[in-house]
Amino acid sequence: MPHTVEWKVRLYLFEAEGTTKARVVLDTGSTSLTGHGTAHRNPVDTDVPEIGDELASGRALHDLGRQLVDIAERDIEGLGAGATGRRARPAPGWPRPDQIQGG
Structure with missing residues (x-):
């Protein structure tokens, strides 16, 4: 059935x-x-606003994607289906500043 x-x-x-x-x-x-x-931006780095835009946007989209996957997994479990097999693992890429100890 098309959707x-x-x-x-x-x-x-x-x-x-x-x-x-x-x-x-x-x-x-x-x-x-x-x-x-x-x-x-590190204060000693050249100010290139596009880089900040790209990083912040990518992180926001990643956050949104994680939320969508979490909702889908809860919906699947709500239907009585087994878990999707997703395991907890670190996200790829550079850590956000709030993920760095002491940051």
Whole structure:
């Protein structure tokens, strides 16, 4: 049976004093989810706003994707199906500053 839907995504970026924050909002028509991401520029690095935009946006989208997978897994379990086999493991890529000890 064919199934077609349109989900709307809006991405907001805010930059101030070497910190870029991203907020991505997904509207499915019946629910709304929000992902967040942050990037911090080292004060000695060249100011290239696009890099902060890319990092913060990618982290916000990653956060949103994790939320979607978590919801889908709960829905699957709610239907009485077994777990999807997903194991806890570290996320790929550079850690966010809040994931670094002492950061």
